[in-house]
Amino acid sequence: MNLVKPLLCGMMLAATFPGAHAFSQESALHWYRGNTHAHSINSDGDSAPDVVARWYREHGYQFLFITDHEYLTDPGPLNALLGAKERFLLLPGQEITQWDEDPKRPSAHVNALFIHDVIFPVGTRKCVGLGCGAIAPASTLLSETFKANIAAVLAQGGIAQVNHPNYRWSVKPEDLYDIPDGTLLEIWNGQGHINNLGGGDGNGDERPSAEGFWDILLSRGKHIWGVGSDDSHEFKEPGVSDPSGAAPGQAWIMVRAAELSPDAIRSAIERGDFYASTGITLEDYQANTKQIVIKIDSQRSGARYRTQFIGRNGQVLQESAGDSTTYSIKGVEDYVRARVTDSNGKMAWTQPVFVHRGSF
Numbered sequence: 001m002n003l004v005k006p007l008l009c010g011m012m013l014a015a016t017f018p019g020a021h022a023f024s025q026e027s028a029l030h031w032y033r034g035n036t037h038a039h040s041i042n043s044d045g046d047s048a049p050d051v052v053a054r055w056y057r058e059h060g061y062q063f064l065f066i067t068d069h070e071y072l073t074d075p076g077p078l079n080a081l082l083g084a085k086e087r088f089l090l091l092p093g094q095e096i097t098q099w100d101e102d103p104k105r106p107s108a109h110v111n112a113l114f115i116h117d118v119i120f121p122v123g124t125r126k127c128v129g130l131g132c133g134a135i136a137p138a139s140t141l142l143s144e145t146f147k148a149n150i151a152a153v154l155a156q157g158g159i160a161q162v163n164h165p166n167y168r169w170s171v172k173p174e175d176l177y178d179i180p181d182g183t184l185l186e187i188w189n190g191q192g193h194i195n196n197l198g199g200g201d202g203n204g205d206e207r208p209s210a211e212g213f214w215d216i217l218l219s220r221g222k223h224i225w226g227v228g229s230d231d232s233h234e235f236k237e238p239g240v241s242d243p244s245g246a247a248p249g250q251a252w253i254m255v256r257a258a259e260l261s262p263d264a265i266r267s268a269i270e271r272g273d274f275y276a277s278t279g280i281t282l283e284d285y286q287a288n289t290k291q292i293v294i295k296i297d298s299q300r301s302g303a304r305y306r307t308q309f310i311g312r313n314g315q316v317l318q319e320s321a322g323d324s325t326t327y328s329i330k331g332v333e334d335y336v337r338a339r340v341t342d343s344n345g346k347m348a349w350t351q352p353v354f355v356h357r358g359s360f
Helices: 049-058 075-082 143-154 211-221 262-270
Strands: 029-037 062-065 088-102 106-114 124-128 133-138 159-162 182-191 225-229 254-256 274-277 283-287 291-296 305-310 316-322 324-328 335-342 347-349
Touching: 049 062, 049 075, 049 088, 075 088, 088 143, 106 143, 133 274, 143 347, 182 211, 182 347, 211 291, 211 335, 225 254, 225 274, 291 305, 291 335, 316 324
Parallel strands: 029 062, 062 088, 088 133, 159 182, 182 225
Antiparallel strands: 029 254, 088 106, 106 159, 124 133, 254 274, 274 347, 283 291, 291 324, 305 316, 305 335, 335 347
16 A cells, blocks of 8 residues: 555644654555454453454454453563564553443443553442443542543553443543543444444433544544444354454554554554554545545455545535545635445544644
């Protein structure tokens, strides 16, 4: 694939624009496929960490975070066993498992990527099934638990990822209003019972899709990066007992970096230099102050494609068919991101291009 070359738009700082760092100095950037959410028998998965890591290595991934509940897998031994230069890399992670006494809002989970010590969430430690975490008093706002748990991730120099916002219908958009810029948001979770698409209960409780959460936050001026990930638990017979279960290989991110190393992957994720996918590969993506150009790798699938460029409040700014498309930036947009959908239901999402901050 060709390189993705977004340039700085408007008044935004380079550090908050996807891919704006040092392209003139980087002569050889590469795409790396990775998963930021997976479980092993060290929490509620069904297989040992080496089995989990081996599955991803053998299925075309270049990096993996094993994110067990309140357990941090040491990547050193697994990298000694399975790691290989420019082929596969294990990275440290944990899922912070926040429970709440309020039965209507029972959970708020955050992944802690690149940390070095286990983080325990707000409240009294509690185990639910095979997953352990902590339960906060009903008087504690869910927004406060997000702030505290994400602050703990950042204190270790990690990257925080808000997981499956519609899981058990616990999270509302306002719970995320104060999460810091640079946080990752899981806009597609590979499990089949996570309610990615949102919905209403018929009694006035309407929840946006996970992707809708993203637009709400972006429209409030937040700089949040969207990720797709597996939340995989089942490796012994994935998809056999429950086709809508927690099998691997459902969603991932494609990160562009100079090399397959912890520092390079971390830097690319921090600056939003990646896209999310459930099966679509981008051959080329370029953005500058005038236009955004997307070319889809369509040679192998034979599918047909629709690309939607999306702006403030989730408004579709432009829609086109085919494997190549261009969006001309008008200069009045707050942000522009793209969603690509194929004729088989696969999707890909690019990170937002921030044009200006005038109306935030």
